[in-house]
């Protein structure tokens with residue numbers, strides 16, 4: 001009578017058991033037990049477990065280290081490109097390839113090529129929303145007003161220099177396009193220069209002398225604060241005395257011809273403009289602006305004696321290269337982890353065979369197939385997880401050492417250790433699954449009879 | 452009227468070995484009642500272990516029915532059989548079959564673990580049963596540090612810890628000297644007096660006589676089924 005009620009109770013238990021089992025899986029006590037058990041079994045074969053773990057360690061740590069080094073290298077490349085300015089388009093004069101052949105044959109021959117000032121004017125007139133920056137020609141020379149003089153810089157530049165540099169004209173005006181076109185002897189002086197050369201009078205309309213040439217002052221430009229290196233203590237040198245003259249005037253006065261001597265023959269090249277930078281106010285328009293500039297320049301130049309460099313495109317290309325690099329790296333990583341995974345599978349298969357009898361005993365004592373699967377899967381995941389963890393530690397240390405000893409920039413992104421670790425854990429599951437299932441599929445009677 | 456706890460109806464077990472079929476059991480019908488102490492005897496190869504494995508739900512009959520309590524075990528799937536083994540049956544083997552890397556107490560806890568009993572409750576229960584078989588001083592020893600008799604007592608504690616309906620023993624004293632063998636048999640007697648159902652496979656007439664009933668097998672069939680008292 002008593003036993004009968006007991007059996008009833010047991011049946012009810014077994015009816016709700018599927019749900020109960022699911023709940024139990026999340027019981028911390030139970031999970032701790034499973035892990036303790038796995039640890040104990042792995043500890044039984046310390047060397048074997050260690051070697052298996054090493055397989056994963058090397059995989060994971062090489063992935064992280066290589067990613068960090070690659071990331072560092074591509075960061076540096078991108079920084080260099082970014083320094084050119086992602087909003088900029090750089091125009092450069094290049095020697096046309098056909099001319100090189102001819103000049104090789106000719107003895108003395110003046111070669112005229114490259115970008116012209118008129119090209120810039122055309123671009124400026126056609127395309128809105130851009131600023132063209134032309135590096136000024138700078139010549140160091142004494143600047144005289146009668147007997148007063150200052151050791152200054154004569155800057156040959158374009159009429160839109162103030163807007164390009166964001167500097168204000170305090171008095172008078174900047175020189176004009178017309179003065180530029182006619183290479184007029186006019187100049188704009190910086191306020192510092194004005195203070196030295198014209199301490200009491202108004203410089204506008206007066207003339208300053210540089211060498212043998214007189215320049216009429218048309219305006220005063222607010223002085224730019226030039227930051228010198230901190231080692232330079234002398235306060236006088238902190239200010240640079242400048243006068244600005246039209247680029248064409250500067251070219252006429254100070255020369256623009258480049259002489260090159262090459263194996264016997266003297267080569268003379270004339271380039272009006274070596275380089276100009278086009279700054280596009282809307283970064284989205286950079287590519288389309290560069291295309292318009294190209295068509296504009298193509299119309300004016302018979303030969304391709306110029307080059308258009310778009311840092312933004314270079315940046316995109318660098319990013320694409322990085323992506324390819326990452327894919328290659330990913331495959332190497334995948335292969336090394338695959339090897340580690342095969343190691344795990346090998347060991348787990350050996351373990352399962354060795355412990356056939358234990359499996360039989362556990363099955364006889366009420367273990368279900370999934371209990372056996374869990375037991376062996378936890379062991380293999382523990383192997384790969386430990387390997388992954390150690391691999392992450394090494395993988396993070398190695399880039400620091402590379403930076404310290406090889407002076408290479410390395411960047412460890414947050415996702416790379418996370419990714420490497422989760423892949424290693426996944427490897428444990430994938431490669432542990434087959435041995436675990438094999439263990440669970442064993443017939444209890446056969447397993448118990450196993451020696 | 453005594454309650455039937457294990458009932459076999461025309462059970463057959465056939466093994467297929469390549470092209471040859473081996474008929475290990477050829478139609479066995481049995482009825483074992485609650486609280487009975489039964490021994491199974493017979494010459495080697497007659498199918499005793501096969502029968503015990505079927506009774507222990509480690510295997511399913513090729514044909515026929517097996518009712519354990521009111522459950523028809525012959526129709527159950529693997530998970531259900533595991534459940535039945537864990538909840539209703541206790542095994543004692545000739546070679547003890549302890550898990551070598553676990554201590555005595557941990558070995559006794561194994562069946563409880565699979566019944567999802569919390570470790571603290573399990574530890575208490577396992578200690579209680581270890582005490583019952585006189586192993587209170589060996590709880591944290593590994594099996595290889597114990598004598599055969601002690602190991603078999605661990606196995607008994609492990610078989611009892613889930614409070615099974617039936618205890619199944621396959622030549623439990625086969626590997627033991629006569630003194631420790633007798634100790635094990637005394638534990639069986641004690642369990643029987645407490646109302647446990649026990650089925651023992653043996654080659655030893657003296658052991659068989661301690662049981663209330665002896666079933667003799669020959670060539671996979673029941674030769675005789677006699678009461679000893």
Ligand SMILES: Nc1ncnc2c1ncn2[C@@H]1O[C@H](COP(=O)(O)OP(=O)(O)OP(=O)(O)O)[C@@H](O)[C@H]1O
Nearest residue numbers: 466467468473475494495496497498499500501502
């Ligand atoms: N897995 C198996 N595959 C094939 N034949 C088997 C298998 N298990 C048992 N047999 C056969 O079934 C028959 C009964 O075997 P069983 O192990 O039950 O004998 P037993 O009575 O326990 O013998 P012993 O007293 O030697 O332990 C034997 O002929 C044996 O060869």
Ligand SMILES: [Mg+2]
Nearest residue numbers: 499500501621
């Ligand atoms: Mg046998």
